[in-house]
Amino acid sequence: MADQETAKKLHTLMLAQPSDTLFSEPELRKLIGVETANDLMSLIQVLLNQNLVKLVKQNGDLKFQAVETQEAAKRMNMNQDESIIYSYIEASGREGIWTKTIKARTNLHQHIVLRCLKSLESQRYIKSVKSVKFPTRKIYMLYHLMPSIEVTGGPWFTDGELDSEFVESLLTIIWRYIASKTYPNVFNNSYDLQQNQLYSSNYKNYSTIDEILEFIIKSQVTSEELIENDIRSLCQVLVYDDKLEKVNLDCYKATYQSIIDLKEKRVEEEYSIFDYLNNSTNQNDDVVYFDEYI
Amino acid sequence: MSLPVSSKTQSSESFLYTGIVESFLGKRAALVISTLISYGRLNIKELSKRSSLSSVLVKKTLVSLIELGCISTWEEKTYKSEITYYSFREEGVLILHYSGEIIAHIDKTYSNDSTTQIVQSFLSLGNLTISEYIQSIGIEDKESIVNIEKCFTTLVNDKFLVPIQRTHFNSVEDIWLQTYRKAYSKIPKTSTLSELKRTAEAKSTARLEFLNILNFEPDTLFIMDKVTTYQKVNPNISLGFNFKRFLKSTRSSQLTKFCSHRVGKITSIIYKYALKVTEKNSPDVINLFHQIGITNEEIHNKAEYEPKPSQLFSAKDVLKVLPKEVILKETILNGPPKRRQSNDNQPPSSKRVKLENGYKIPEVDMGSDQDEDDVLDDNNDFVAIDAHLRILANSSVSFLKKTNSGLYYVPYPDVMSNLKRNVYDTVLSSTLGAPCARILRCVRDNRLVSEKLINSTALLKEKDARSLTAQLVKFNFLQIQEIPKSADRAASKSVFLFRINENHSSDFIKNNVCWNMGQQLEKISILRAENQALISKINRDDVKGKESQYLLPSEVTQLKELNEKELNFSIKIQRLASIWEVFKFY
Numbered sequence: 120m121a122d123q124e125t126a127k128k129l130h131t132l133m134l135a136q137p138s139d140t141l142f143s144e145p146e147l148r149k150l151i152g153v154e155t156a157n158d159l160m161s162l163i164q165v166l167l168n169q170n171l172v173k174l175v176k177q178n179g180d181l182k183f184q185a186v187e188t189q190e191a192a193k194r195m196n197m198n199q200d201e202s203i204i205y206s207y208i209e210a211s212g213r214e215g216i217w218t219k220t221i222k223a224r225t226n227l228h229q230h231i232v233l234r235c236l237k238s239l240e241s242q243r244y245i246k247s248v249k250s251v252k253f254p255t256r257k258i259y260m261l262y263h264l265m266p267s268i269e270v271t272g273g274p275w276f277t278d279g280e281l282d283s284e285f286v287e288s289l290l291t292i293i294w295r296y297i298a299s300k301t302y303p304n305v306f307n308n309s310y311d312l313q314q315n316q317l318y319s320s321n322y323k324n325y326s327t328i329d330e331i332l333e334f335i336i337k338s339q340v341t342s343e344e345l346i347e348n349d350i351r352s353l354c355q356v357l358v359y360d361d362k363l364e365k366v367n368l369d370c371y372k373a374t375y376q377s378i379i380d381l382k383e384k385r386v387e388e389e390y391s392i393f394d395y396l397n398n399s400t401n402q403n404d405d406v407v408y409f410d411e412y413i
Numbered sequence: 414m415s416l417p418v419s420s421k422t423q424s425s426e427s428f429l430y431t432g433i434v435e436s437f438l439g440k441r442a443a444l445v446i447s448t449l450i451s452y453g454r455l456n457i458k459e460l461s462k463r464s465s466l467s468s469v470l471v472k473k474t475l476v477s478l479i480e481l482g483c484i485s486t487w488e489e490k491t492y493k494s495e496i497t498y499y500s501f502r503e504e505g506v507l508i509l510h511y512s513g514e515i516i517a518h519i520d521k522t523y524s525n526d527s528t529t530q531i532v533q534s535f536l537s538l539g540n541l542t543i544s545e546y547i548q549s550i551g552i553e554d555k556e557s558i559v560n561i562e563k564c565f566t567t568l569v570n571d572k573f574l575v576p577i578q579r580t581h582f583n584s585v586e587d588i589w590l591q592t593y594r595k596a597y598s599k600i601p602k603t604s605t606l607s608e609l610k611r612t613a614e615a616k617s618t619a620r621l622e623f624l625n626i627l628n629f630e631p632d633t634l635f636i637m638d639k640v641t642t643y644q645k646v647n648p649n650i651s652l653g654f655n656f657k658r659f660l661k662s663t664r665s666s667q668l669t670k671f672c673s674h675r676v677g678k679i680t681s682i683i684y685k686y687a688l689k690v691t692e693k694n695s696p697d698v699i700n701l702f703h704q705i706g707i708t709n710e711e712i713h714n715k716a717e718y719e720p721k722p723s724q725l726f727s728a729k730d731v732l733k734v735l736p737k738e739v740i741l742k743e744t745i746l747n748g749p750p751k752r753r754q755s756n757d758n759q760p761p762s763s764k765r766v767k768l769e770n771g772y773k774i775p776e777v778d779m780g781s782d783q784d785e786d787d788v789l790d791d792n793n794d795f796v797a798i799d800a801h802l803r804i805l806a807n808s809s810v811s812f813l814k815k816t817n818s819g820l821y822y823v824p825y826p827d828v829m830s831n832l833k834r835n836v837y838d839t840v841l842s843s844t845l846g847a848p849c850a851r852i853l854r855c856v857r858d859n860r861l862v863s864e865k866l867i868n869s870t871a872l873l874k875e876k877d878a879r880s881l882t883a884q885l886v887k888f889n890f891l892q893i894q895e896i897p898k899s900a901d902r903a904a905s906k907s908v909f910l911f912r913i914n915e916n917h918s919s920d921f922i923k924n925n926v927c928w929n930m931g932q933q934l935e936k937i938s939i940l941r942a943e944n945q946a947l948i949s950k951i952n953r954d955d956v957k958g959k960e961s962q963y964l965l966p967s968e969v970t971q972l973k974e975l976n977e978k979e980l981n982f983s984i985k986i987q988r989l990a991s992i993w994e995v996f997k998f999y
Contacts (some may be wrong), residue, residue: 250867254875272869281874303746315677319745320803354871359854360847361838364809372809376674386673389666390988393674394838395843 125151126165130172133185141175141182149377170194193244200227201235208245208259211266215248215260249279274343286353289341293353294362296334297326298373305378312386328354328369414440420447425928427451428508432934437509441466445474446483449501454487454584456496480539480643481505482653485584500584504656510990512536513660514757519573522662528564532573535654540577543648562638565646569634572658572693576634577651580626588626589705591620616707621694627701660698660998664829665689667995668812671832675810679744683731683801684812688823696825698791698998720822727820728799741797745804810835817835829999836995837919841890848873849881853890853913861912882911889921930989933982940982944975 129151133142144156153159163183166172170191173184186194187307194202203225208216222232236259239245246262251272260266272279275286298305301324303316318324332350335341357363362377376393379386385394420431420443427450435443448464457475461468478484482505487498508515515536520529534546541549543565547558568574580588596619600611635644635777655728665688673681688695765973802821805812810831813821855871856862862870868878885891896908941948947968950956956963964972 275872281868281872283872283874286872303749313678313743314747315679316744317677317680317801317804318749319747319800320807322746322748352870352872355870356851359851359858359871361842361850361854366809374675375677379674383996386678388668389670390991391670391674392843392988392992393670395839 122161122165126171127164129162130166130185131289131381133172133183134187136185139184141184143178143180143182147183167217174210178364196242197239198235200225200231203227204232204235205239205244208239211260213264213270215250215258215261215266215270217253217256219256222261250274251279254279274341274349285341285355289335289353290357290360292338292364293331293333293350294357295374296331297357297363297371298378300324300326301373302375302378310382312382312384315375325366325370325372327371331371350355414444416440416443416447419451420444421931425453425924429927429934430501430503430933432938433506433510434478434483436934436938438474438481441470441474442478442483444502445471445478446506449484449499454498454500456498458498467579475499478505479582482508482539482581483589486582487584487587496550500587502584507658508536508654511656511659511663514663514987515654518659518662523564523567525564527561528568531561531564531568532654535574535652538580540651540653542651543646547648559641562645562648565652565848566635566644569646569652572655574652575658576631577653578629578631580629581653585627585701585704589619590624592623592626595619596622620702620707623705624701657697657699658693660994661692661695663994664695664698664999665692667832667938667991667999668823668828671810671835672805672812675835676804676808676812679739680801682739683735683741683798684805686734687726687731687802687813687821689734690726691724691823694721695823696724718824718826719773720816720824725816725820725822728795728802731798731802732795735794735798741801742792745797758839833896833919833995834915835999836992837922840922840992845881845884845890846889848877849885849890852878852881852885856891856911857913863908863910864945867911886911889918892917919996923993926989926993926996930986930993933986933989937979937982940975940978944971947971947975 129147132150133140133147133353134299144159147163148154148156151159151162153162162358163172169187171186175182175184188216194205197205204221204227207221207224213307218232218236222229223234225232227235236245240259243262245259248258248260248266248270250258250270252269256271272281274371275281277285295306300407301318303318304310328347328350331354332345332347335345335350351369354363354365358365358371360377361374363371364374366372379382379394383396387394398410416435419427421428427447430450431443431447434446444464444466445460449462452459452463454522455463457468457471460466461471464471466474475484479499483502484499484505485502487500487752489496489498489852516529516533519532523529530550533547534549535541543562547561552558552561565574593615597611597615599618600606600615604611606614631650633647636647636652637643638645639928665685669681669685672684676684802813803815806815806821811824811827814824815821838850838853841853850875851871852867855867859866859870864875864879864882867873867876867882871878873881882891886893890913891911892914894910894912895904896910897903897906898908899906950968951960951972953962960969960972
C-alpha cells in the first residue's frame with residue numbers, strides 16, 4: 120500500500136514537470152528521494168501496471184515518461200493488440216500512419232488490425248485522415264491531433280482536394296492588387312489601351328510579398344492563416360500564367376499582356392498572335408496551327 | 414503532268430515552296446523546284462531525267478526561275494568540259510511569297526507611287542539597271558527621269574535595292590566551299606600544323622574572303638549628276654531587290670507588336686521609330702554563317718553581342734523621326750495620385766464585392782482622380798522619349814540596352830529569343846488553353862519535373878494536370894524522360910519526368926505552321942480548279958470589265974463566293990506566315 124502511495128506521489132511529481140519530459144533513473148531517484156535502483160523499480164512497476172508510465176529509449180538509455188491519468192484509463196480499457204496499435208499510431212504524431220505500415224510493424228493479422236482500428240475509431244481514440252500525397256492510402260492518427268501540412272496539403276486543400284475556386288479567387292485578388300500598383304488608373308473604366316500611361320522607370324511600381332500578405336490579411340478575404348510562402352507560391356502560379364513577372368527576389372509586377380486580356384480589346388490594327396483572345400473573328404476557324412499536320 | 418507526292422510529304426517546307434511556285438509560275442516550274450529540293454544540286458541531264466521532262470522544257474522553265482532567283486547556278490570545270498549545276502534557292506521563293514507584303518511595306522514607308530512601282534518591277538522581273546527600267550516604262554520627260562533616279566537613290570541608300578554581281582546567282586554553299594578550298598590549299602603542306610589547326614586557320618581566312626565576295630559593292634555605284642550635282646545611282650549597274658533588308662523590316666514590325674503587348678502602345682510607337690533609326694545598319698536576320706554550317710561557337714559567343722557605332726542611337730535621334738501626331742504629354746507619371754499616398758496607412762476601403770462562390774474581392778483604391786496624378790514634366794518631348802526609352806531598357810524583356818555613354822541599342826539576340834519564346838507560348842495558349850501554358854512555364858522553370866511537382870507548384874487538380882500534360886506531350890511541347898529505379902530498368906518501376914527541348918518543340922511548330930500554309934495554298938488551287946470554267950470566262954478579253962453584262966446572276970454569286978473564299982485563305986496564309994517567320998528566321 121505504501122508503495123502504491125509513493126508511486127502515485129512519484130507520478131504527480133513527474134506530471135508537475137513540463138509535459139513530454141523524459142526522466143532518467145537517477146533523476147527519478149532524486150525526485151522521489153529513494154536510495155537504490157531496486158526501490159525505484161518497484162515503484163515504476165506499480166505505475167507501469169496501471170499504464171501511468173511509458174518507457175522510452177533515447178540514445179541507448181532507458182528513460183521514463185509520465186502518462187496522464189485519463190490517457191492511462193484509456194489504455195486500461197484496451198486489449199493488448201489495441202494497445203500496441205494505439206502506441207504506433209500515437210508515435211506517428213501529426214503525420215499519421217498507413218494501415219499497411221501498422222500491419223508490417225506489429226506483425227498482426229490484417230483482420231485483427233482492422234478490427235482493432237475499427238474499435239479504436241468507434242471509441243474516438245483515433246481517426247482516419249485523407250492524405251494529399253497518397254490519396255488512396257488509409258491513414259490513421261490520434262483523434263485530437265490536427266493533421267500536418269504534408270498530409271492536408273496546406274491551405275489550398277479542403278478535405279484532401281485542391282480547392283481550385285479558392286485558389287482562383289486569391290489569384291485574382293493578388294493580381295488585381297499588383298496590377299493596380301504597376302499601372303496607373305488601370306481599373307478605371309476610361310482606361311484606354313491606345314493611350315496608356317506608365318510610371319517612370321525610377322518609380323517603385325512593383326509589389327513585395329510582404330505588402331501582398333499585409334493586404335490580404337487587412338482585407339480579410341480568407342479565414343485561412345496564410346504565410347509568406349503561400350503568397351509566394353500563388354505569385355509563382357501567376358508568373359506561370361504570364362500575369363505577373365518577377366522583378367527581383369519576392370518582388371512582382373503585373374504584365375501588360377494580362378491587362379490587355381482583361382480589357383478584351385485589340386491593341387494592334389494589324390494581325391498579331393498576341394491579340395488572339397481579342398480577335399473578333401471566329402477563333403476555331405483561325406487557329407489552324409495543328410489541325411491537319413498531326 | 415502532276416507533282417510527285419514526295420513534294421508534299423518529304424518536308425513541310427517542300428510542300429509550301431512547291432505550292433508557292435505552282436501558284437506563281439505553274440506546275441512545270443513547281444516540278445523542277447520539287448525535284449531540286451528532293452535531289453539537291455543537279456545538272457540539266459539529271460534534272461530532265463529525274464523530273465521526266467524533256468531537256469528543252471527544263472531549260473525553258475529554268476530561265477524564269479533563275480531570273481526570279483528561285484534557282485542558283487554553279488559552273489564546275491572538269492578537264493573535259495564545263496558543267497552547269499542548278500540548285501534550289503530559298504530566297505527567290507520567299508520573295509514570291511512575301512511579294513504582296515513587300516509592296517505594301519514599300520508603299521507605306523515611302524508613300525510614293527514611283528518607288529512602289531520600281532519595287533514591283535524588280536519583284537516581277539528579277540534584276541534590272543536603271544536605264545533598262547526607264548526604257549521599259551517609256552519615259553522621256555527629263556523631270557520624270559530625275560524623279561525616278563531619286564527614287565532609285567533612296568532605295569539603294571536604304572539598301573532595299575543592292576547591286577547585283579555574278580555571285581548573286583551562285584549558291585552560298587558553293588561559294589563558301591570554293592573559298593574554303595582555296596584558303597586551305599594556300600596553307601603550305603610542309604608546315605607542322607595539325608589538321609585541326611589547319612582547318613581552323615583555313616576557315617578563318619575563308620570567312621573574311623567569303624564576306625568580301627558577298628558584300629562586294631562596285632566603286633562606281635554612285636556617280637555625280639552633272640546637272641544637279643547630286644549623287645545618283647549609276648544607271649548601268651544591275652540592281653536587285655534585297656530580301657534581307659525586308660526581313661529587317663518584318664523583324665522591326667514583329668518587335669513593335671511584341672513591345673505593345675509587353676510595355677504599352679505609346680512606348681511601342683517610340684520603339685518602332687527607335688528601331689527605324691538603326692534598321693538599315695542592324696545585323697542581318699539570317700546569319701550567313703549559319704547557312705553554310707558554321708556553328709555559333711565558331712563565330713562568336715551569342716552572349717557577347719556588341720553593337721557597332723552605327724547601331725547606337727539617342728532620344729534625340731528618335732525625336733527627329735517621330736511624327737508630330739504622336740502626343741507624349743502625360744504619358745509618364747512619377748508616382749500615383751497624391752491623395753492615395755496620404756491614405757496609405759489607413760485601413761482599406763470597406764467596399765467589397767461578393768462573388769457567386771461567396772469569396773469577396775476587396776476593392777483596391779485606384780486613385781481615379783487623374784488631375785492629382787504626379788505627371789512627369791514632359792512638355793518637352795525629348796524628356797518624355799527618354800523616359801520611355803528608359804522604361805524599355807529597364808523592362809523585364811530587354812528591348813533596349815543603355816551603354817555607358819548614355820546611348821541606346823537593341824540587343825537583338827536577347828530580344829529575339831524572348832520574342833520567339835513568347836510567340837511560342839501564345840501559340841500554345843491560343844490552341845490548347847491557358848492552363849497548358851501554365852504547365853509549360855512550370856516545367857521550363859523547374860527543368861525536369863514530376864507530375865506531383867506540377868500539381869503542387871502550378872496548383873492544378875491532379876486529374877486536370879494529367880490530361881493537360883498528356884496533350885502537351887502529344888503536341889511535342891513536353892518530352893518525357895524515363896528515370897529507371899531498378900537495376901533491370903523495369904518500366905513498371907521507372908519514374909517518368911517531364912522536360913522541354915525548346916529547339917525540338919519550336920521546330921515542330923515551325924513545320925506545323927509551314928505545312929498548314931502549304932495546305933491553304935493547295936485549297937486555293939483546288940478551289941480554282943473547281944471553278945475553272947468561270948475563271949476562264951472572266952479572263953476572256955471581251956468579258957473583262959463588263960462582268961455584269963456577260964455573267965449570269967448565278968455566275969456573279971459564284972464569283973463573289975470564290976473571291977471571298979480565296980481572300981479567307983490568303984488571310985490565313987498571311988497570319989500563319991507571321992508566326993512561321995518567327996520560328997524560321999529568328
